[in-house]
Amino acid sequence: xxxxxxxxxxxxxSLLQDLLKEQNDLTAVERFSKSKEAGSLPDQxxxxxxxxPLSTPDKGExxxxxxxxxxxxxxxxxxxxxHNLNGLDEKETWRSVGHLTGGSDKNPALFTVTTxxxxxxxxxxxxxxxxQAYFKDPKTGIVKHLDDQCFGCxxxxxxxxxxxxxxxxxxxxxxxCDMCQDRLTSGExxxxxxxxxxxxxxxxxxxxxxxxxxxxxxxxxPLAPDPQKTYPTTNYKTSSPFPKNLLPQDYYSIKKSHxxxxxxxxxxxxxxxxxxxxxxxxxxxxxxxxxxxxxxFLFTALTFFLGQLAMAASxxxxxxxxxxxxxxxxxKTSWLSREIVAMxxxxxxxxxxxxxxxxxxxxxxxxxxxxxxHLETLTVxxxxxxxxxxxxxxxxxxxxxWDTSFTAWKFYLTAFVTGSSFFLLLxxxxxxxxxEIFFNLGQTRKFLLLAILGGILLKLSIESLILSHLKNxxxxxxxxxxxxxxxxxxxxxxxxxxxxxxxxxxxxxILFLMEDSIQIFTLLLGSASFILILVGELxxxxxxxxxxxxxxxxxxxx
Numbered sequence: 077x078x079x080x081x082x083x084x085x086x087x088x089x090s091l092l093q094d095l096l097k098e099q100n101d102l103t104a105v106e107r108f109s110k111s112k113e114a115g116s117l118p119d120q121x122x123x124x125x126x127x128x129p130l131s132t133p134d135k136g137e138x139x140x141x142x143x144x145x146x147x148x149x150x151x152x153x154x155x156x157x158x159h160n161l162n163g164l165d166e167k168e169t170w171r172s173v174g175h176l177t178g179g180s181d182k183n184p185a186l187f188t189v190t191t192x193x194x195x196x197x198x199x200x201x202x203x204x205x206x207x208q209a210y211f212k213d214p215k216t217g218i219v220k221h222l223d224d225q226c227f228g229c230x231x232x233x234x235x236x237x238x239x240x241x242x243x244x245x246x247x248x249x250x251x252x253c254d255m256c257q258d259r260l261t262s263g264e265x266x267x268x269x270x271x272x273x274x275x276x277x278x279x280x281x282x283x284x285x286x287x288x289x290x291x292x293x294x295x296x297x298p299l300a301p302d303p304q305k306t307y308p309t310t311n312y313k314t315s316s317p318f319p320k321n322l323l324p325q326d327y328y329s330i331k332k333s334h335x336x337x338x339x340x341x342x343x344x345x346x347x348x349x350x351x352x353x354x355x356x357x358x359x360x361x362x363x364x365x366x367x368x369x370x371x372x373f374l375f376t377a378l379t380f381f382l383g384q385l386a387m388a389a390s391x392x393x394x395x396x397x398x399x400x401x402x403x404x405x406x407x408k409t410s411w412l413s414r415e416i417v418a419m420x421x422x423x424x425x426x427x428x429x430x431x432x433x434x435x436x437x438x439x440x441x442x443x444x445x446x447x448x449x450h451l452e453t454l455t456v457x458x459x460x461x462x463x464x465x466x467x468x469x470x471x472x473x474x475x476x477x478w479d480t481s482f483t484a485w486k487f488y489l490t491a492f493v494t495g496s497s498f499f500l501l502l503x504x505x506x507x508x509x510x511x512e513i514f515f516n517l518g519q520t521r522k523f524l525l526l527a528i529l530g531g532i533l534l535k536l537s538i539e540s541l542i543l544s545h546l547k548n549x550x551x552x553x554x555x556x557x558x559x560x561x562x563x564x565x566x567x568x569x570x571x572x573x574x575x576x577x578x579x580x581x582x583x584x585x586i587l588f589l590m591e592d593s594i595q596i597f598t599l600l601l602g603s604a605s606f607i608l609i610l611v612g613e614l615x616x617x618x619x620x621x622x623x624x625x626x627x628x629x630x631x632x633x634x
Contacts, residue, residue, distance in 0.1 A: 128265050128279045138197075138217020139255060140282040140309030143190055146316065147276035150175070150188035157271030158192070158253070168242055170253040171268055174631020176298060178322035185319045189297065189630045190277065192268065193240045193253035194308030195219045197284055201252075204235035204472060206406040206413040207399075209250075213257070217284075217309065220254045223247075227402055228395020230336075231412050234473045237301035238308070238629050248395025255279070282309050298322045301627045305474050324630035330556050332564050332622040338393035340617045343466060344494070344610070345386035346419060347487060350459035351495020352502075353379045353426060355527075357456045359499070359520050361449075373433040375502060380426040383419070411468040418462035425455040463487055475626045476553035477542075485538050486620070490613050493531040493580065497606045500524040504602045507595055525588045528609070532580030536573070539616065542623075556625030565623055572615035579608025 133139060150173050158164070158171045171192040179185035195212075199219045202210035209225040210232070212218070221241070226249040232241040233250065241250040256266035260279065264270070269277045290296070291303040297312055356375050391397040406413040429451050467487050470478040503521060542561065545554040561569045583605040587598060 127269050127275060127277075128260065128263075129281045131281070133216060133281050136284050137281050138195070138284060138309060139260070139279055140195060140217070140287075140311060141192065141255075142278045142280045142311045142313065144274075144276045144278075145187045145189065145312055145314040147274040148173075148188040148190055148272075149274060149276075150190075151273065153271040153273060154190055154268035154277060157267040161256070161267040164251075165244060165246055168244055168251070170240075170242065170251070172629070172631045174629060175325040176318075176322050176630055177325050178319040180319075183319075185316070185322060187314065187318075187322070189312065190268070191238070191310070191629045191631070193219060193255070194238060194306070194310040195255060196309065197287055197307035200235040200237070200306050200474070201232035201241055203409045204231055204406075204412065206231065206404070206410045206416070207402040208406050216255075216257065216260070218255045218257050219252075220257065221250065221252050223249055223251065225402070226250055226395075227397070227399035229393065229403070229412065230395075231410075231469075234470075234475070237305050237474065237626065239632055243395065245395070250395075280311065282311065284309075297630070299324055299327065299627055300629055326631065328551065330559050330563070330625065332560055333624045334621065335618055336393065336621045337618070338389050338391075340614060340621065342386045342390040342393070343487070344490060344613050344617055345382055345389060346466070347463065347491035347613075348494040348498060348610070349379050349382035349386060349426075350422065350463055351491035351493070352382070352498050353459055353495075354456050354491065355495045355499040355524065357452055359523075360452070373430060374506075375499075376426055376430040376433065378502070380423060380430060383423045383426060387419070387423070411465060411472045415462065415465040415469050418458065418465045422455065422459045422462045425451070425458055429455055463491060475624055477557050477624045477626070478620075482538055482541070486535065486616070489531050489535040489538070490616070493528060493535060494606075494609060494613055496524045496527040496531065497580075497602075497609045500528070501599075501602045501606045504595070504599045507598075522588065525584045528580055528584045528605070529588070532576050532609070535616075536576055553624075553626045557623040560623045560625060561619065565619060568615055568619060568622075572612050572619065575608045575612030575615065579605045579612060583608070 129139070152173050155169060155171050155173060159169060162170065164170065171190060173188060173190050176187040176189060177185065195218055197217075199210065199212060201221075202212055202219060206229060207225050207227055209222045209227075211220045211222060213220065228243065228248040228250065230241075230243050230250060233239065233243060241252045243250050256264075256268075259266055266279065269279060287307050287309050291307050294303060296303040296308060298318060352375065356372070356379075391400060394400060403416045404413050407417060429448075432448060432451065464484075467484045470483055471480075473479070500521065503524075542554065542558050545552070545558045546562070548555045583601050587601055587605075590598075
């Protein structure tokens with residue numbers, strides 16, 4: 077045999093060996109068929125014992141998903157199985173599928189990522205829930221949602237960095253994956269595990285200490301939310317190294333977030349209520365310009381009314397408002413519960429303050445002025461503390477756009493600016509019927525006009541700082557927010573700026589220069605200024621929610 081023929085024979089033999097080896101490596105369907113024929117699987121494959129632990133977790137351990145990125149093909153059988161077994165609504169899903177792409181033209185990389193609840197060691201949904209509708213099983217580590225306890229505030233959809241809790245508008249509650257705990261208890265695999273034809277999803281026992289150690293290196297998934305926020309227990313494995321340029325397929329897709337309109341009105345109205353009462357207190361104690369009891373009562377009554385209006389607006393954000401009384405259950409861990417309690421105390425104190433005026437006016441019961449002053453100071457301090465809890469409600473979510481000191485500046489400045497503007501409008505309104513007020517409180521009017529001018533300038537400066545992130549080369553969450561403000565939300569952003577410039581700078585500047593203006597003219601300009609400032613603050617709070625652009629899992633649930 078010539079050397080050339082011998083070489084061809086060896087190549088043919090090698091090819092046959094490769095084909096025989098490939099033939100022995102059965103596909104998922106063929107493996108299933110062989111197992112079925114051998115009788116090693118029960119009818120309809122009710123469970124795969126090799127894909128779930130045969131023992132329960134010990135101390136310091138818990139259950140966790142393990143996803144083989146090499147085996148996942150993106151068929152979404154896991155999504156369908158989860159949907160069908162749990163009886164989810166048409167647009168409701170507890171598991172999503174996304175992609176990671178990268179590599180080079182010669183060596184492209186594509187990984188399919190299936191994701192559900194990560195049953196974190198420190199679940200933010202649990203600690204933030206005001207009704208304690210979440211429960212982490214101490215034996216298995218599974219984070220369960222208690223549907224009957226939930227009143228649909230949707231706060232967990234903000235605190236969870238992985239967008240796991242899904243709001244069901246038909247039921248008015250949030251629901252999520254519970255790892256099919258009832259099936260695991262019976263020795264059966266969860267729906268997603270059983271449905272995967274490539275066995276890409278398994279349930280493993282993970283050591284909690286290792287989860288925390290792994291989170292230190294932030295090796296969870298490329299550009300996924302920081303695992304140190306909640307310590308997710310899902311393990312994504314692959315035999316292939318991740319390319320350095322691996323990105324979620326939707327990484328450059330920038331979309332506005334949910335507007336949460338009831339919260340927009342609730343936040344601005346509560347801050348307006350606290351701001352008005354605070355500016356009245358400043359007028360009394362710092363400027364030594366006290367209003368008569370009649371006008372003080374009207375101011376206080378309006379403050380109380382605004383607070384109740386804000387509370388009413390917040391009810392529209394609840395899926396089951398009849399269960400709003402449960403909001404205080406999570407007082408120990410939830411900033412939302414603390415905010416509700418603080419706002420309720422502030423409303424009670426403003427009501428008590430107004431009631432004291434009524435007792436003085438209409439009964440023989442006399443309350444000393446010092447008692448009035450102490451009660452007023454206590455109400456102001458409580459209002460400012462309530463504002464602080466509102467700030468923490470959003471900072472506690474650890475979202476990049478909200479977890480900064482700028483959130484506090486925005487909220488307190490909204491109270492300062494809207495409170496000053498509304499207080500000035502009320503003074504001008506009362507002056508229209510009693511001209512003595514206009515002249516006696518001239519110093520207060522100047523102070524309020526300067527407060528509006530300074531507050532708006534400072535607030536616009538803080539809001540514009542987000543645009544500085546446009547210079548960043550890296551597309552981080554803050555740059556996404558900036559891109560939204562000059563892109564999809566640019567018309568709202570421009571309108572907000574115009575309202576602030578005209579209502580908060582232009583008109584107050586005119587009123588400050590025209591000291592001896594006609595009272596009706598002053599009243600009309602003051603009304604226009606307040607309306608524009610209020611509209612501007614509502615738009616700013618709308619942008620606060622819609623321009624939020626935190627990192628998310630590939631594909632995500634939105």
